[in-house]
Amino acid sequence: MNGPEIHIAVAPELRLFVPSARRVGVTSLTTDGVSTLGHVVESLGVPLTEVGALVVDGREVLPSHVPRAGEQVSVQPVERPQLVPGAPLRFLLDVHLGTLARRLRLLGVDTAYESTDIGDPALAARSATEKRVMLSRDRGLLRRRELWAGAYVYSTRPDDQLHDVLDRFAPDLRPWTRCTACNGLLEEATKDEVADQLKGGTQRSYDVFARCAACGRAYWKGAHHEQLEAIVERALARFPSGNRLLRDGG
Incomplete structure (x- = not known):
């Protein structure tokens, strides 16, 4: 049985990771209803190291968010300069x-x-x-x-x-x-x-x-x-x- 369908827009800076058929505008994607949004984004080819924010219906969510039917997802690049907290930069x-x-x-x-x-x-x-x-x-x-x-x-x-x-x-x-x-x-x-x-x-x-x-x-x-x-x-x-x-x- 098909899971919920969501709509994902990947920022232009990240589209090189995505298959060519999904690089323009918003793409619709059927999920399995249990995978996290982080897993869904990586399944498109985008490493989470390159993702700055995941925005669902106008609010930022964690990669652990499980998408629901009809959600509008925006995958944004990391902000620059990127901060790496918790240790000296090495x-x-x-x-x-x-x-x-x-x-x-x-x-x-x-x-x-x-x-x-x-x-x-x-x-x-x-x-x-x-x-x-x-x-x-x-x-x-x-x-x-x-x-x-x-x-x-x-x-x-x-x-x-x-x-x-x-x-x-x-x-x-x-x-x-x-x-x-x-x-x-x-x-x-x-x-x-x-x-x-x-x-x-x-x-x-x-x-x-x-x-x-x-x-x-x-x-x-x-x-x-x-x-x-x-x-x-x-x-x-x-x-x-x-x-x-x-x-x-x-």
Whole structure:
């Protein structure tokens, strides 16, 4: 027996998740009468990590709401900047987002990254244990209930990915303070302290160094510094409020 029919309007920002036949205007959907609205929305393809509010007949409801016949449902995107209460803002990225991970670390954002495919259950468990926001393009991963929090990465281009994450979460930016290889904190180092990592040309040409307190990797303003500096300057220009603590000396 058919269950109640409801009418769902998905916000334009979220329609990329929905089958093409349901992307325009309001779509009618027959439910089973027992599934929650959250389950119904996810069955359309929209991860709940991307949903800011579910509005039924003009009032906001929880994902646990069970739809009734004739209800008008509006699925809205998350508000920006998105607040993640309960823990300091930290990220976890899956194996496909290595460039984004390095760029977030370059900006001083606490970013864990799995360089191998450890599987969705392990990623979700780490997100929960360490209270990190899971960033991924894997919709199935973002639907796992054990996640602490999650967000879909909409673009495949690293520049756009970085812009989107900074716009969505507005993290405090502290450029040049984290190791891009392991996420550890950087500290000043003398040339003698990192001499075993330097080739002859570097030994002669550079005098200012930093070293990761976690993995020991040495850093200096080498051949790629201008490219990295450009990434930092663009981020600070577009998101100056995210750098408030650094400018204030905090």
